[in-house]
Amino acid sequence: MNQQQSQSYDASQFDRPSVTTDVVVFSILDEMLKVLLIKRKVWPYEDMWAIPGGFVQMDESLDEAAYRELAEETGVTDSDVYLEQLYTFGEPDRDPRTRVITVAYFALVSADKLNPKAASDASDVHWFSVYDLPPLAFDHDKILDYALKRLRYKLEYTAAGFQLLPEKFTLRELQDAYEIILGTKLDKGNFRSKLRKTDVVESLSGYRSTGGRPARLYRFREDAVAEIKTRRLFP
């Protein structure tokens, strides 16, 4: 049945799937890459952890639905966050109750933007290290795997990682964030020289005292174009 031939076809008389948006929320807490999960209270998968999400309302776009879910769970507003559509999961049997198609998003939130409730350890909301995850409801392990892959990929060729830091930060803190997410050590000198070339940060007048020499504070330049040419397979 083609959409193009459907004037005489009244779709409303047929079964329609439910559509939800689920948001994989990442943040850096306690020097670990963590993800926000919610404990289910009801069948199915009762008492298991799940990615926050909910039904898309008839009058809101998918992005709006995702922002709404994100705000409900973390208290962050649109401008404070990086949100990107990830993938749409639609296996017929992924939810035993009914056909549910889930448009998954992933979000990067700076720890200092989280509201107290989301940052606290309520029994039904918890931040888990991505290296120490509990069993997850539905196919949410698949969604989380996918989100983590995309986050790492994104970080390697864009400046999205800045969304995980407070507005002012030192270069060491920035490098730490990258190392935590990518799971590798980076060279200090090379990290900084490349950063200088790409013009994505600007130095501020302030300093932050550390164990040794105080570190200059920087901030992200809003107008910076922070995408790098990819190395191509074929020239």
Added chain:
Amino acid sequence: MNQQQSQSYDASQFDRPSVTTDVVVFSILDEMLKVLLIKRKVWPYEDMWAIPGGFVQMDESLDEAAYRELAEETGVTDSDVYLEQLYTFGEPDRDPRTRVITVAYFALVSADKLNPKAASDASDVHWFSVYDLPPLAFDHDKILDYALKRLRYKLEYTAAGFQLLPEKFTLRELQDAYEIILGTKLDKGNFRSKLRKTDVVESLSGYRSTGGRPARLYRFREDAVAEIKTRRLFP
């Protein structure tokens, strides 16, 4: 309303959106990058061109729905084609009839795999050059833009482009395909030397006669890992 709290929430009593899959089918015909469009016969957007697609059935996955649509329009089977989920479009007013959420896919099909009907110029099915498109129904211009961007991007760092060629091909034909899609001239020597390093093709015994020296035939190596490390923003 959270999915997690929805045991007592019977979603079926609420309105649900319709969900469709639309497939942007690319092929190389007459040495041009072309896309398959279908002429609408009914309101809305009557007599305008549109990307082929249709409703997702309750017992099929999104991928299956996309494959089914693709087969209906082109006659190609699963194994002959590259198909990838693109993005999900869900603005509330994108279809004036009812709320429709569309999971868009893009496909690469070799011209020699197309069945005669799809390859012919029936009045309601037509291959358009991506540089000479008619006005499109719904938000299909946006979908097509997005698909083209992703196709080019994909081609630059994977070997997906092979799906657009017949099984046996010369290196010149491969380079032509890349030039057509990317819209730029490539250097013959560099193209070939990089290809040699990456081990994605193997030479066959046959030759194809051309205007000058005959060209050796090659085929794509199924087992080849054809993804390249991207150049990273930060080292």
Added chain:
DNA sequence: ACAAAAGTGTTGAGAGTACACCCATGC
């Protein structure tokens, strides 16, 4: 012999990487 297209090699510029060294502060 010459045109046309296949196919290979060379070379300078710039990017990537490892590592050494200097600087400013607290104790």
Added chain:
DNA sequence: GCATGGGTGTACTCTCAACACTTTTGT
């Protein structure tokens, strides 16, 4: 002074990109 972490420079290697060159066919 010296430990600690911030900050910079250098030198070697590898990739990129332009272009010149050789090879094999048809006419």
